[in-house]
Amino acid sequence: MFYHVQNLINPIVDDQPDPSAANALQEGLGGQFGEMRTMMQFLFQSFNFRGDGIPYLDLIQGIGIEEISHVELITKTISRLLDGAPEYHGDKFETPGKGGKATLEVGKEAQNPHHFIMGAQGALPVDAAGNPWSGSYVHNHGNLVLDLMDNLVLEATGRLQKCRIYQMSDNKTLRATVSFLIARDEAHQMAFAKALETLGVDWNKALPVPKFDASKFPEVKKLMDAGIHREQYHFRLDSSQMEKIFSGKSPIDDGTELVTLKEPRESYPNPIAPERPEEFAPGLDPEMQAMADALSEFKEKTLKDMTRKAGSDPSKRKE
Amino acid sequence: MFYHVQNLINPIVDDQPDPSAANALQEGLGGQFGEMRTMMQFLFQSFNFRGDGIPYLDLIQGIGIEEISHVELITKTISRLLDGAPEYHGDKFETPGKGGKATLEVGKEAQNPHHFIMGAQGALPVDAAGNPWSGSYVHNHGNLVLDLMDNLVLEATGRLQKCRIYQMSDNKTLRATVSFLIARDEAHQMAFAKALETLGVDWNKALPVPKFDASKFPEVKKLMDAGIHREQYHFRLDSSQMEKIFSGKSPIDDGTELVTLKEPRESYPNPIAPERPEEFAPGLDPEMQAMADALSEFKEKTLKDMTRKAGSDPSKRKE
């Protein structure tokens, strides 16, 4: 059974909209090796787990739970990169159509016009070429050694692709999330490599994939210096045997140690996106808005809280 | 950010394997109107939410979190319905192949042979016709009224299909899970209908879909008598404004009241599936098994705990 707190696992960093960066990042969300797959693959492997190797189950499932929070983070990031891309600063509800002006022109030229036609400048469950995510991406062979090797390949590919996406834009909103995922995918590589080490494999210097000089990726390096690429969280409200595997020397023998924690040491505000009248989102007219407002006696207070936590009123972000 | 406890939202009830019932139930998991879609649709709507209607956000997201637990429940149920279907009672690892006997013959005649070839008698992210789940099922229009109406249609269709699946087998493992989901899908219909009611719609007697005499579905009736079709849980470890919508008179005006709770009043043991050597699952040979066993000083204790919680040792279930 699953629970939630309305915080993010990494902060959304503010920068200009960048719809083609948003589209590239879709690969990390809905691509064949993206977060929707890791989440579903690890959850299916957990739910269908056979045998008494509880520490392996707890390791796979714990990472699977983290991946739901990655889906949350990457979705929010894509939405932020798209939000306001039409460079349209109108007031609520009087503006769509606007006497015939083509205020959404950017949408027909976008890498994926669906971001503006199907969604309201928000993330979609598709990859960077516009193909919808497919259940056939989920591999759950039932054989423990094979499932662990498949998971390792999956995490290595995820990290490789994100290292390529990192180089596609220096937008700070993109980079903050991508760098975090590069660091976490390395932790997950460690997890599955260590699990295979307990079953006999010696990885020597073959990992991680890809190899690079971290000092060339400054945002990533900062996170590695903080050690988050050697931590793993189990996110269990009861208890977990993950630590029996994820502890001791790193499987690539670089002198680092693996650390299991219940959850990340910090969490971050989860900003709400502003209205986009040209998308009819949320599209309540004044009469319906009044009914909706009546529901919430604490509305003002809530917004204040959001503002305080998010550092700035997201509906007033400069575009 | 998401958390987990290793319990189920409804119990797995013991009965014989029934692979074609398992296949029918795949529709409820990986079908176009199944739990994977409800989970993903509500999570995407939450992550991409626009505007200050926090109670609507909390309602949609809270149901989305519950759907992850439904995916967990239905996956476990399908696996249980498949488990042991080949009627093969071997000891670990000596038995696959067995000098040429066709011990998995049932697999080639199964509704979906993938249950025995790709998976190890476990659930797959596909529908009852073997089509993989698709990201195109997720509808997130960005317009609040439309998203609520789409969600209502989704929940109504989910309940309709489960009422049809209920009638396809009297297997108790199938019925327990399906009846629970019929009751919960009614609660979710209430949730989205009530949200639309706050925006002006009066449903009169049009809901729920489908209409039936509950006394003809005894397992469902029992759950309705306990009132779970009028409860909704928010599963938030911080706090939620769901109750601002989900409370007061039911939107179909049958005299019932809606109740918001943090979580279900009870949760249930989460049994681990036994080894299936004919599937090479988990496929550890004695040498690897020894390495794995060494990881877990509490292994014996853990299994005892499982047994105690699950009521019976699942690896000894009669087949």
Place this chain on the structure above:
Amino acid sequence: MFYHVQNLINPIVDDQPDPSAANALQEGLGGQFGEMRTMMQFLFQSFNFRGDGIPYLDLIQGIGIEEISHVELITKTISRLLDGAPEYHGDKFETPGKGGKATLEVGKEAQNPHHFIMGAQGALPVDAAGNPWSGSYVHNHGNLVLDLMDNLVLEATGRLQKCRIYQMSDNKTLRATVSFLIARDEAHQMAFAKALETLGVDWNKALPVPKFDASKFPEVKKLMDAGIHREQYHFRLDSSQMEKIFSGKSPIDDGTELVTLKEPRESYPNPIAPERPEEFAPGLDPEMQAMADALSEFKEKTLKDMTRKAGSDPSKRKE
């Protein structure tokens, strides 16, 4: 612009339900070479037509219009073959669930369980292996010679597959429709072969595909004796130049003549399917039914008309 009359292009012949025959016939509806494709392919070719070869346009479009009526016929036939397959003879609305009986058990063992879970014992836009119809089936190359050759291959494949389906069951409902389509697909082969003949090709004895001794297919022979395999209809309420191509000697030089008509010489009643309470179809409860009934002062009269035209009350068909 399109118009309709509530009649069928060929009669639905009464026989027992046969769900696996229904599933085989899905290939003729939603398969890669089925009626949905012929309809869409010919309509797209017409709408995108270039140049002044109006007789070619009118030929392609006229056949395309007929294909909509074939989709109507084959859908009705599949529904009839499925209807009542669960062998359940209940009264309206009291019966689904029925205190726990598995009245829809046939559904979980069906070739395509979707016929009973997604649809209410009705046709689906899928093929005989359960794959949904795809827009990629539609070929519209823009080059006239190539489009005509592609259409000829399409009609030849359609006829070949239906000749195979004919041999899969002697169910009269199936055979009546399949035999009609075999005869019509031959007419369409004649149409595209004749169009290519006007551009230079001499077919000699290579057509039709497949070749067979018609006397072995008695239902087909009867239709051929009536000459419908050498007629083509333009279904145009204004006028058509189809006849400039579709007239004179048949392109396979068997002594027959091609005849263009506005529409088939006869049309047939279009029976309405009865309620299926176990599918919650249509699922109106007494209260809603009363509201619906109030809409139609001529209701009784309508049903009488239907009965008179269809020859028997379809809701009373023996199952």
Place this chain on the structure above:
Amino acid sequence: MFYHVQNLINPIVDDQPDPSAANALQEGLGGQFGEMRTMMQFLFQSFNFRGDGIPYLDLIQGIGIEEISHVELITKTISRLLDGAPEYHGDKFETPGKGGKATLEVGKEAQNPHHFIMGAQGALPVDAAGNPWSGSYVHNHGNLVLDLMDNLVLEATGRLQKCRIYQMSDNKTLRATVSFLIARDEAHQMAFAKALETLGVDWNKALPVPKFDASKFPEVKKLMDAGIHREQYHFRLDSSQMEKIFSGKSPIDDGTELVTLKEPRESYPNPIAPERPEEFAPGLDPEMQAMADALSEFKEKTLKDMTRKAGSDPSKRKE
């Protein structure tokens, strides 16, 4: 059984080619909520209809027939937006290749290169991201209330997406068709909302989706002033009971009245597209062209008719 007249339901308005607008409009044709789906969904629901609610059948089917004419209109519009996009003004047949010049360079940079490679600057059965239309889009649940609600969501989404596409370009060819479809989708929302009203639902002010100030969409406003958003046509050559539902007060209680007609009050010329030699379309060489010409003694007259009806010779349109 279906019939046709070679007229369009709305005029094609002349303007410059705009291939990215053409691509955006593909969503309205082959997208998940486009006209191919509405057409197929309503036709499948009609063909599989159960029970004696003939007015509901006639309503759903009548709208389905109209959708075929929408597919015709939108296909023609996309083709017109693509036609001549390579800015190449050659004579027939001497020009493709042109000694090595890259006359189709625009094609490789187009939003969807298929418009120039697979099709000959004509519409395709795909969406704005290039995904082929899928049969899985068609929802036919068999339950009347649910089918009506699903249809309402479908029409609301179609209208929402077209309101977004409207804002993507001020091209007149695009706007004329999109504005017409916005108005018609509102009529269809009225139809399904009214049908649900007859079964008990009171919509109050929740519809239509989306809400906007029509004066900001001048082309739409003009059509609404003419009242076409409150008319529905049954397109039946025999007779229809649609009016029993579609009449009286509009379901959103804005003082308007619903009106059922046999067909639209006007229809419009259906222009034929000119040759495009760089696409080898239609690709008849002089010898074959002579054979084709011989078929049509009335050829010259036909072209004259076309010109007269279409207002200008489409093959001479300025590009």
Place this chain on the structure above:
Amino acid sequence: MFYHVQNLINPIVDDQPDPSAANALQEGLGGQFGEMRTMMQFLFQSFNFRGDGIPYLDLIQGIGIEEISHVELITKTISRLLDGAPEYHGDKFETPGKGGKATLEVGKEAQNPHHFIMGAQGALPVDAAGNPWSGSYVHNHGNLVLDLMDNLVLEATGRLQKCRIYQMSDNKTLRATVSFLIARDEAHQMAFAKALETLGVDWNKALPVPKFDASKFPEVKKLMDAGIHREQYHFRLDSSQMEKIFSGKSPIDDGTELVTLKEPRESYPNPIAPERPEEFAPGLDPEMQAMADALSEFKEKTLKDMTRKAGSDPSKRKE
């Protein structure tokens, strides 16, 4: 550039038709981890290879070439398992239809009716659930370590699935081919594991996947005793550096040695399938047959050769 000899890499062994075994074997041909994927994945990796690691290129490409011959073998095997399944023993061309008898009834009940409707009792490029093969299965990451690990997972999964299929039927036609592929997939596991060993990984006892007691799979054991699971062929008519990797001690340190050869030590006759008149295959009528016969003055001789090589006239196989 590629070449061919009309021989098979392993013999087709004669046994009764078994259409559901044929369907299970489709997973090994067109499944996500089947031979079509291995072939395409290794060829794409070879064609897109970067850098000067020629021995790695030659290893990957050599296995890719072998996979084309596996596609040939498995296609022939599936066709043989389907051939004659309708138990219909007719003479050429007089028999389809047969006055209305349902001679192809087995087709509508088959696991995949496409084997009898689309194909003429021959293999299809689909998996065991009827899903068409997809290009998205091909993984070519461009990173050498990752591509080798992905290939290892692919070969391990292929072998695991074939070990499961082995247990689904004791049909000799199925078993001969499946056992050969189990042995070859082990050789391929050795190849990629050895390549990773040259880059630092020590596999210890983790491979092969799956582990089993070979004496329980007698047909596999016989091939292993002959050593074919430790041989690899490069199939190059010029020369290859494969041996620089594939030689010396096996990577799983079981005392065996790896051996690189140009090609398998033996090859086998490639039988031609007989006519199937009920499928209209090949469907030449006497007139066309006479024209075809005239092409081949050596026809009789050819058939004699075939018979001599294949051991028995395949058109006379008992069904």
Place this chain on the structure above:
Amino acid sequence: MFYHVQNLINPIVDDQPDPSAANALQEGLGGQFGEMRTMMQFLFQSFNFRGDGIPYLDLIQGIGIEEISHVELITKTISRLLDGAPEYHGDKFETPGKGGKATLEVGKEAQNPHHFIMGAQGALPVDAAGNPWSGSYVHNHGNLVLDLMDNLVLEATGRLQKCRIYQMSDNKTLRATVSFLIARDEAHQMAFAKALETLGVDWNKALPVPKFDASKFPEVKKLMDAGIHREQYHFRLDSSQMEKIFSGKSPIDDGTELVTLKEPRESYPNPIAPERPEEFAPGLDPEMQAMADALSEFKEKTLKDMTRKAGSDPSKRKE
């Protein structure tokens, strides 16, 4: 059984990178009418062939073998068109990331970002709109006349699409390969047209599709002057009866003669692509590179051979 030589069937001509031309050419590789389909369609038809028409089998299969070499050629061409597109001239391994510079920015704006995210600037098994290749493209009807007609349509469409792609760029790398394929697709049209001629069809002037004045396509004309559009190769190491069909007068009666050869008169060097550190391809770090180098005592010699054969060191190509 299949064999290989490391040569290409046509030379790769050097020119600048052109990623949108690469993307257009993907249609010729992974499109519905591209080389992956021709290869698979002809191989499946060969492997499933029925009856004693050996010359037809040898014709279809011989062309199928050639198509594997076309897949090789077109894959190499696409990779060459992509290679170096980011205009990044770094040294090995020190450079990716590069302190935060967006060196791969071109990737996020590319027609298909997958070329830079999933692949390492290499070809993918997808079409020009990013859709993965599908097994449903393969048509193998089992009826000889129909299969030949389908193959003719396929080759005609392939040639038509390549004539359109030719006009999309004057890049020499693109043009060299496309022109060769236009010429070969014409030879293949001749092959299937001639095979149908032996069964009775007279093509007169209807072929080839498309018709054009070859002098406008200078690179194609040069190849036609050399006669390669009237040659066919069987690629058989044993022997072939292809010549019984492919000889004598061309089926379009233009005075040319058809010639069957074992293989093309010439073959060409097969250049190896250079490293791309920004893609982590192949991604060996110095330590792993040293291990890899140790495998190949002839490494230097090999590279010299490559250089000599390819005319220039491909890793030094100006970008």
